[in-house]
Amino acid sequence: CRIRPVSRAEAAQGGAIVVEKIDEYSVTVETPRGPREFQFDKVFSAEASQEDLFHDTSRKCVSHRLIQLAIDGYNVCVFAYGQTGSGKTFTMVGDKEQKNPGIIPRAFNAMFDIMRKNNSKFTYMLELYNDRLQDLFASQAGERNRKGVVFAQGAETKEASSAQELYALFQQACANRHISATSEQTPSTSL
Template structure:
């Protein structure tokens, strides 16, 4: 009930610890957590404060961040669209927040969400039938790629963004796989991460050069009244905004950076239009905004985690990220469940059988 009452997109801020490179440069700490909801930034014009729904310091653990995220997983199983995405400059800790470290000693929101989904399903196994399916994509150089395939097949496969009658976004041409356990879902996730584009930059040893988009669909049938709900959990690890001079990007990396910045700029335009209540929202300006259309300004429950560096040397980028996140916080979504009655669910089943040439019993019609 508390989750339903919160209409605006929620925004968490996570300040990462100072990196070795930043400490070696002798840069002062310019960003700090005042309390659970406030960030202070030391600027040349004096301190600036920003307020968010939660603020995490460099001492906060992955579990601390996920504890406040966990309630949204239940909403996806209840039949809502839910989106959790990370935003910030290159090297600000987005992928650590969403994915975790390489050996998964500190798993991020994504693998923790996989466990949470199946924990909730297991708890309710006597009341509901469930079907979990997933797609995993990356948006690289403005091209959507299916991360369940690799090599030549990935290059030749055409993936397009479509919307169904209910406004739900799906990836036509991408493989959607069913998962029956958290372990199975995590194995798919590891395969997807292995196929994702990474590179080293001056800001980051392993920088994500693409946006990672995971869609988990949960179909739930109530065993008491036969009603069916359809929930969708979108988990998005955005590539970092960056300045080429700072990251040392050249040639292919420069092309990647330009593509990343262009798509993030389009996302900024959408956020600006939504926060200003403009009649036209420019979703079509980028594939990133198209695929996030049912998460931003739609009927979704959305959480943004803005990741920032504490160092004075990244002050400009940090301020840009915090101002951006403050605008996101003003967007209002109207969350609605994707629910069908028993009769409609049965009718759809009959139609599917007829289309596939299967026999239909008299009592089904």
């Protein structure tokens, strides 16, 4: 769980933080009925940096293990969950100038570190949105077999020889993402 700080616009309108980190694993949320407590595997305060977030997972070998598994051909997913404006895209992608890169560009760098050691390469990029798999470099949707396994038939192959080239492909693919606003009751997902 990552607590997002109040934005400038929210602060100007008198907005306040309603989520408080209790410890490494718990938060309280102010609700109309009083505070509610929630538990997570890890809690990051509003002051946590992008680097803190990535390095915490790296120290536990989660990100590098997931990247190695993806390179080895296993299905890997990082799931970002929350309402529109909750900070999913910033956590995953970072800012536009990449002064504060998120998990994805940092994972690209780690991926190329691993690939340099193993002589592997990246091939395609897919998005799962509302239970539909889409190749972000083409317009064809993936199909499911009888066991529910997703196959992206006709997925377009793109090669990148550096993390920077991969990030440029990522930005190209993001232009084809499906993005929609959500109500407070409906969660949304992001890359």
